[in-house]
Amino acid sequence: MTHLIAPSVLSADFANLQRDVEMINASQADWFHVDVMDGVFVPNISFGFPVMEAIKKHAKKPLDVHLMIVNPDQYIERFAAAGADVITVHYEACTHLHRTVQAIHAAGCKASVALNPHTPAALLKDILGDLDMVLIMSVNPGFGGQQFIPNTLHKVRELRAMAALIKPDLLIEVDGGVGLHNTAALLQAGANVLVAGNAIFAAPSPTAMITELKQVDGSAVQV
Numbered sequence: 641m642t643h644l645i646a647p648s649v650l651s652a653d654f655a656n657l658q659r660d661v662e663m664i665n666a667s668q669a670d671w672f673h674v675d676v677m678d679g680v681f682v683p684n685i686s687f688g689f690p691v692m693e694a695i696k697k698h699a700k701k702p703l704d705v706h707l708m709i710v711n712p713d714q715y716i717e718r719f720a721a722a723g724a725d726v727i728t729v730h731y732e733a734c735t736h737l738h739r740t741v742q743a744i745h746a747a748g749c750k751a752s753v754a755l756n757p758h759t760p761a762a763l764l765k766d767i768l769g770d771l772d773m774v775l776i777m778s779v780n781p782g783f784g785g786q787q788f789i790p791n792t793l794h795k796v797r798e799l800r801a802m803a804a805l806i807k808p809d810l811l812i813e814v815d816g817g818v819g820l821h822n823t824a825a826l827l828q829a830g831a832n833v834l835v836a837g838n839a840i841f842a843a844p845s846p847t848a849m850i851t852e853l854k855q856v857d858g859s860a861v862q863v
């Protein structure tokens with residue numbers, strides 16, 4: 641499988657949301673990355689169900705929903721009903737993570753767990769076999785446009801090695817500060833889903849940037 645590109649709608653122009661959704665539909669992007677922030681788990685509030693439903697109404701590609709909220713269990717079914725295809729919950733927000741993952745699957749979605757920059761990949765060992773994806777945060781969650789934390793590369797490599805034994809087809813998504821400068825290295829380390837917000841929406845041509853990110857070949861890079 642070649643890698644997937646998931647533009648982060650958080651960086652879109654919300655006053656022209658339909659235009660930006662159509663741009664992603666017509667581009668080589670694979671998923672819509674939808675960042676939900678509650679102002680408690682992270683120091684920012686983004687949007688909730690009405691905006692997500694508006695995105696879903698026009699989106700022709702899967703919705704990859706990144707829940708930066710406390711008590712995600714309370715809302716799994718509603719996010720599934722609002723059109724989520726992949727649901728990511730944070731390791732740091734779930735006391736009974738196995739139960740949460742089961743609830744995501746029962747709601748008909750792919751299940752994914754996100755790790756904050758300080759959370760070791762090894763903590764997922766006993767649940768990896770139940771996951772479809774792991775999201776590695778390469779910035780502290782809460783805002784778009786932040787700088788990539790370099791230790792992420794090491795963490796992706798470590799997780800890919802762990803997954804080789806337990807879950808070889810695991811998707812590894814990297815989220816935060818991703819752009820043309822680090823895409824090849826991330827692919828080489830073992831990532832296969834890349835979220836990009838600022839790199840795409842601040843580019844002179846977002847569509848062309850998506851094509852460029854999609855065409856990066858990680859095989860030739862040494863990291």
Ligand SMILES: O=C(CO)[C@@H](O)[C@H](O)COP(=O)(O)O
Nearest residue numbers: 781782784785816817837838
């Ligand atoms: O989850 C988050 C931030 O918490 C991300 O999805 C960002 O929205 C990515 O934006 P860039 O760092 O690529 O600008």
Ligand SMILES: [Fe+2]
Nearest residue numbers: 675706815835
């Ligand atoms: Fe995100």
